[in-house]
Amino acid sequence: MTFDDVRTLVLAWPEVEDGSSYSTPALKVRKKMLVRLKEDGDSLVMPGVPPDERDMLVERRPKMFYFTDHYRAYPIVLIRLSKTTRPTVEPLLRRHWRTLASKKAVRDYDATG
Numbered sequence: 166m167t168f169d170d171v172r173t174l175v176l177a178w179p180e181v182e183d184g185s186s187y188s189t190p191a192l193k194v195r196k197k198m199l200v201r202l203k204e205d206g207d208s209l210v211m212p213g214v215p216p217d218e219r220d221m222l223v224e225r226r227p228k229m230f231y232f233t234d235h236y237r238a239y240p241i242v243l244i245r246l247s248k249t250t251r252p253t254v255e256p257l258l259r260r261h262w263r264t265l266a267s268k269k270a271v272r273d274y275d276a277t278g
Contacts, residue, residue, distance in 0.1 A: 166246045166254065168202045171209065174255060175199060178262055179270035186210075194265035200258060207247050209254070213261035214242040229253070 168190060175181045175192050184193040191201035201210045214222070219242040222230040229248040232241065244254060263271050 166249050179274055180266045197265045209244040211244050211257055212241050215240050
């Protein structure tokens with residue numbers, strides 16, 4: 166996958182828009198970060214992943230999922246785009262989108278989906 170693939174996927178969801186975060190491309194929902202491209206150009210900074218789930222993902226697929234000391238205390242996992250697929254990353258993105266989007270947007274999306 167590429168960041169453009171991620172962008173195409175999530176821009177189809179309500180309330181998602183392009184933005185930036187820490188001088189890198191990001192996708193936001195109501196001005197809150199859904200996901201951003203890490204400075205290395207190949208990793209997604211994926212919020213909304215609790216530490217216990219993150220640890221499990223890293224243990225199962227260390228080439229795809231990882232985190233650095235900087236993110237240790239945060240509910241964030243890093244995802245190598247060059248090693249992931251849409252079926253792997255989409256559920257994480259969708260789950261986090263549902264926490265950021267308005268209740269009406271989620272309800273309307275669910276009704277059409």
